[in-house]
Amino acid sequence: MSKPIIKVENLSKAYQIGQIGTGTLSKDIDRFWQTKILGKEDPFLKIGETNDRSVKGESNIVWSLKDINFDINQGDAVGIIGKNGAGKSTLLKLLSRVTSPTTGQIKVKGRIASLLEVGTGFHPELSGKENIYLNGAILGMRKKEITRKLDEIIDFSGVERYIDTPVKRYSSGMYVRLAFAVAAHLESEILIVDEVLAVGDAEFQKKCLGKMGDISKGEGRTVLFVSHNMASLKSFCQKGILLKNGLITNNGEIDQVISSYLSQNDFSEFVFENEECILKQFHIQNSLNVETINISNGEDFSFGITMEVKKENPDFGFCIAIYNDLDELVTAINSYHINDDILNINKGTHKIDIQIPKYIFNTGLYNINFHFNDKSGNIFKKMERVATFNIFDDGFRRGNKYSGLWPGKVSIVPKISINENV
Known part of the structure; x- marks a missing residue:
């Protein structure tokens, strides 16, 4: 049984909102004495709250992460999943030692290469080549080791023409290309990558995912990856950690963690309102x-x-976007594509019924995003995961008993006619 290369115990990170300090110099000194000199718990953190952005808090202390515990073994590819504000980036910064924890500890065996933001670890005045040597030196590599990897890094990045140009003149895409190439090819035991890859084009993202797969499976290095692309996470990662409001709500096999994330529905009190309409x-x-x-x-x-329509004959419509369990868009239903009469709904409360025929969706979990829009396509407000539904197989397909998942993303049973002897 392999020993953990990363061990996180009771990790918490608190931030103070608004004015920093206790209000008086004497209290600030006493707080410093109690926490930094005597090593006691900070009394101000006892009143802290979890990081739930949807409700108004009573305290100015917010726990970005609270009581986080997990182990990661060598060679694991782990996806860190959660909505914006869940604490994903904070966790990666703590693991990368960009910031320090408020409580708890992180035990790491090996060197860490991290790619958290565009330009992380780069000096803007230095050229691309000089920054490669700088990053290698930070990781503790010798110049000969870096030189041995230099051509491979430049070739992977695709910025050879500008490798002697100061990186401050790079576009964000060029920055990411070179930064990932450096982080992936220099000899670290652990690679940490945030959502920064979204800046690159689709071809380069695919190239990066392939490289991370090689790093984890072929080289036995550990990779932590934050992304909102469930298909990428499922294809690359074996394990996942789900964060919500700074807490771990699921930790295990990637398929199970993704399903848990996609089944979340935060609309316990589901009302959206703007100047023209209310979705009740x-x-x-x-x-x-x-x-x-x-x-x-x-x-x-x-x-x-x-x-509820609040204005007489407003120019509004709606769109229902349906996503599968990999967060891939399967189809969208737009009121403007169906019936122009939707534009002439009178002021008042209305119930709308949309019929979905059988054998359209394949088996699996689906999530619905909803937004109001005008005829030009301008979105008033986009609401994510307003509903979730699960399609299960009825046991009959095309009149015959069928076992297992029907191939493909959709399930269509068409009417087929055959004209013989023509």
Whole structure:
């Protein structure tokens, strides 16, 4: 059994909102004496709150992370998952030693190369080549070791023409290309990558994912990767850690962690309002008009929307975007593509029913994003994961007993006619 290369114990990070300090010099000195000299717990942190941005807090101390515990073994590829503000970037900064924890400890065996933000670890006045040597020196590598890797790094980055140009003249894409190439090729035991790869183009992102796979599986190095792209995480990572409001809510196999993340629905009190309309309810009904999230693929079902129009004949419509369990867009339903009469809904409260025919969606978990928009496509407000539904197989496909997942992202049963002897 391999020993952990990263061990995190009771890790917490607190930030103070607004004015820093206790209010008086004497209290600040006493706080410093108690915490830094005597090593006692900071009394100001006892009133801290979890980092839930959706509610108004009572304290000016916010826990970006609270009581985090996990182990990562050598060679693991781990996806860090969570919504914006969940604490993902804070965790990576703590692991990279960019900032220090408020409480708890991190034990790391080996050198860490991290790519957290565009230009992390680069000196803007130095050339690309000089920054490669600078990053290698920071990792503790000798000049000969860096030189041996130099051509490989430059070739992977694709910025050879500008390698002797100061990086302050690089575009964000060039920055990321070179920064990733440096972090991935220099000899560190642990590679930490934040969402910064989203800056690069699709081809380079694919190239980076392939390289990270080689690093983890081929070279036995450990990779921590933050991304909102579930397909990338599922294809590359074996394990996952799910964060919500600074707390770990799931830690295990990547498939199970992704499913847990996508099934989250934060609309416990679901009302969205702007100047023109209010979305009061979004629910899913099966063929018996029973509200549920579990739908057989062999039955029709429907989306039910309740909204209030606050102005007479406003120029508004809506879009329902449906995503699969990899967070890939499967289809979108836009009111402007269906019925122009939606533009002439009178002022008042309305219920809208959208019928979905059977054998369209393949088995699996689906999430719905919803937004109001005008005819030009301008979005008033985008709401993520207003509803979740699960499609299960009814056991019959095209009239025959069928076992297992039907291939593909959609499931269509067309009517087919055959004209013989023509």
